[in-house]
Amino acid sequence: MLATDSRPPRRHLSRRGFLQAFAVLSGGLALSAACGQQPGAPAKPAESKPAEAAKPAAPAATTAPAAAAAPASKPAESKPAEAAKPAASGEAPKKGGTLRVGLTTEAVTMDPHLSGSKIDRMIYHNVYEPLVVLDTRLQIKPGLADSWTQPDPKTIVFKLRQGVKFHDGTEFDAESVKFNFDRMQNPETKSVRTGEIANVQNAEVVDKYTVKLNLKKPDAALLATLTDRAGMIISPEAVKKFGADLQRNPVGTGPFQFVEWIKDDHLTVKRFDGYVGAKDGGPYLDQVRYRPIPDDTVKLQSLIGGEIDFMDYVQPRDVAGVKGNSNLVEIDVASLAAFGYQLNTTRPPFDNKALRLAVAHGIDNEAITKGVWLGVGTAANGPISPASWAYDSSIPPIKRDVAKAKQFLAEAGKPDGFTFTLSTGQTPIASQEAEAIKAMLAEVGITVEIQLVDGARGQADGNARNFDMTSYAWSGRPDPDGNTFQFFKTQPGSGLNWAGYSNPKVDEILDKTREVSDQAERKKLYSELVKILQADSPWIFVVHPVEPKAFSPKVQNYDPVPDGMMRFKDVWLK
């Protein structure tokens, strides 16, 4: 946006330069809100609440109309930019160099079994390796496991890759896999992963390079879960050596090994020369240096100014400018995320389905996607993103229909409307969205009181079901199960089903999607689920945001996987 002109640096600020500066500053004003109200946004570690990376700061009101027109909304397919593909140019990859990456927030912990933060995963995917990995089309491919078979629905047998070493020199084998599963399941570990592997009975060593997972019940989503933290294997020796300090001393088998971590300043990893998983001479980079730069404008300026080579997330307001900058490469990485609101179905007013439907039909999520998200995303028809194989494009999002919404109000015996509280995060984009909803529902006759809460407060209120309608930003999981089961399955406690939603038919579908392994069959079940969710509206589904990333043109061969993670195994610098 700023460096689009390639004039050499000048000593005086011209009138035009001054005006440009002013344009930046008007963007900065939006940021002022972010700074003033919530300087600590990046502190929120959990990726489930209006997460910082997810709910970005919004454009300044003055620049919004211009910017709104610019970014095309082409969300579903990930379209890696030409420059990112060296194959096209035919250049041979070369070794060396340090890739400097700007992150939205500081990482929380380097122990995958304890991590609840999306930023952590960005780093893990270069230091650790999961048993299976995702390719750019979200297909499951061999990782630490060369192959796997499922002799019966309750058993998965992994044949492990041989000759793999951990960064501390110890050997990776079936024992290390078993050790990691045991560690996750051990209550002493206090692992956050227990829910994800709840269906795993135990891991059993068959021989040195064969490991068997015995399941309590069939779980079609498990393999996809093992492409992330639950499937990452930590060096057992390192766990014994570091104990709780493993959180600051990660040791895995990944392409890069940990060097140092100065909190709020940088985390550095270097090439692991014993890495055997890369083809043709990779990994190429000498080092990757991650820097948390909490202010989005400054992070972008750092990229433009050449202080970093790669940034993890571009705010919707900046996307058009970055796209237009010939010195930068921008890619719209499709994401699995689902952003929306949970409605508390356990207490008035939203224990009344007609009132939930009145709200659902009063909100225009197409307009919100265009106006608030500036087209950097797709209006949502349900919890499953267009990047997923389970997405059913034949189901349209709920259309805004004021007459119908009023009809639902009348049906609920509240023809004159009602009042409820909408709790949401403190980022500009979150409050803009809330304001838009407030205005839309006012036309229906529903009064919205907006309550801005910080992440921890939102979590607490959600768990206690102490809310009417609360924003929920889910970063998404590769298997649709991760976007549905825990939110819509009847649960004794609140879990992530803050809405308190319970529908026997939905429970049945959710259970069935885990038992059936045929993807086409599962897709049908998920379509059925989405239709029921629209009819019941325990959630207001708003948007599946795209995750725009930007980098310098010298960064080559970056393959965007729609889970939003940054994998640098094959990346090299020109």
Add this chain to the structure above:
Amino acid sequence: MGTLILRRLAAMIPVLVLVTFGVFSFIHLTPGDPIDAMMGESFDAAAKERIRVELGLDQPIHVQYLTWIGRVVRGDFGRSIRDNEPVIENVSRRIGVSLQLAAYAMAISLAVAFPVGILSATHRNSPIDGFGTMFALFGICMPNFLIALLLIYVFGVKLAWLPISGYSPPDDGLVAWVRSLTLPAITLGLALAAVVTRTLRSSLLETLSEDYVRTARAKGLAEYLVIRRHALKNGLIPVVTILGLQLGTLIGGAVITEFIFALPGVGRLVVSAIFSRDYPMVQGVILLIAIGFVLSNLLVDIVYGWLDPRIRYG
């Protein structure tokens, strides 16, 4: 002077007890808890409960407070709930950055405020004074983040003279270190300079109308000596007061500046700890900041005594 210092040190204790009690109550009474913040995406309620018990968060608040105070008195500030790092280790790594930034900002503000303030006072109602007033108004009115972004745009992006963000420790080269702190220090220093300029000007104007200044002039002393020996020294008291208060604020509270420039300082630590409800971290850091604040005020009192021998307290 010795008695003064001892007495002031003793007076710190009740202040610190009050501060810790206040912080402890506020952070614990704020809705939300560290386990939820940490395990946001987990739906394993039993695991959450287990951790809560293990950390003692199921105990009544006063029990938790006493346990914490008991450990602090023995020098144990505890470990972060988020990542198990000892609080004291994290803070001691950051306090250096914050102190360097505060000192640099203070130096910049003094370097600007003294000439401008003195010239404004001696050339009262002249264009120089007008310029000084305008500068001060600008500095006071411009919010930190705006100055910061403007500086980044001009000196970081357009002119590429100085780094845009980040901190480079002195071990990696002194020049790089000074360069990395320059823009943040100007950001903080400018606002401070404005306040100091105004204070210095009005205080100098007052002393310049004193009898002893007239006497000094009457005996034929050069004007710069009148200013330096007689007016300035006496006019400094309110300036020192302001600097003392600001130093405390700079150490603990350069939050926005640290955020924008991505500096690993104390302010950023506090805020991120508050947002994740990392109780031991919040409590520990605020206690340490409070100690810093009280000490800098003590320093101010000592400087008073040096500036004006009539003030002795003892």
